[in-house]
Amino acid sequence: MLGLIVVSFALLVIGFIAGFESNGGTMTDVLLYWAYAMIAFTIISVVVIGAIISFKNNPKSLVKIGAVVVAVAVICLLVYLVSPGKPAMGMLAQPDQSTLKLTDTMLNLTYIAGVAAIIAIVFGEVLASVRNKKAQK
Numbered sequence: 001m002l003g004l005i006v007v008s009f010a011l012l013v014i015g016f017i018a019g020f021e022s023n024g025g026t027m028t029d030v031l032l033y034w035a036y037a038m039i040a041f042t043i044i045s046v047v048v049i050g051a052i053i054s055f056k057n058n059p060k061s062l063v064k065i066g067a068v069v070v071a072v073a074v075i076c077l078l079v080y081l082v083s084p085g086k087p088a089m090g091m092l093a094q095p096d097q098s099t100l101k102l103t104d105t106m107l108n109l110t111y112i113a114g115v116a117a118i119i120a121i122v123f124g125e126v127l128a129s130v131r132n133k134k135a136q137k
Contacts, residue, residue, distance in 0.1 A: 007041050008034065079112065080105045 011034050047069065054061040085101030087094050094100075 003041060003045060004038060007037055011037055075112070076105075076109065079108045083108055 015030060047065070051062060051065055054065060080101070083101055083104035085097055085104050087100065095103075
């Protein structure tokens, strides 16, 4: 959490020094860059800190972390390949094809993550209730 605050403060200082709207950027662009920095910092922190702790506790668990990272990368690649990148409806000036494809990919990944979260919640509650029934007997 402290790292996220430090990165946010650094981006704020850079924004005031360079100007938030330099290079034709708008405030929305600045907020998106901030969000990108937060997401990248968080992912890197979780993976690196998780790897260090896992290596200290159980060096063989690094294989599991590597498998999860590879699985997430494969899912993202498959979703990117399946995403159609259709033209945006109701827009006169269409973004380029790569932007449309990336937008569709992000939407599809959001749908997948939402469904996976719901399934995990339901499965977790069912599993907890089954374990509680067994513990009561």
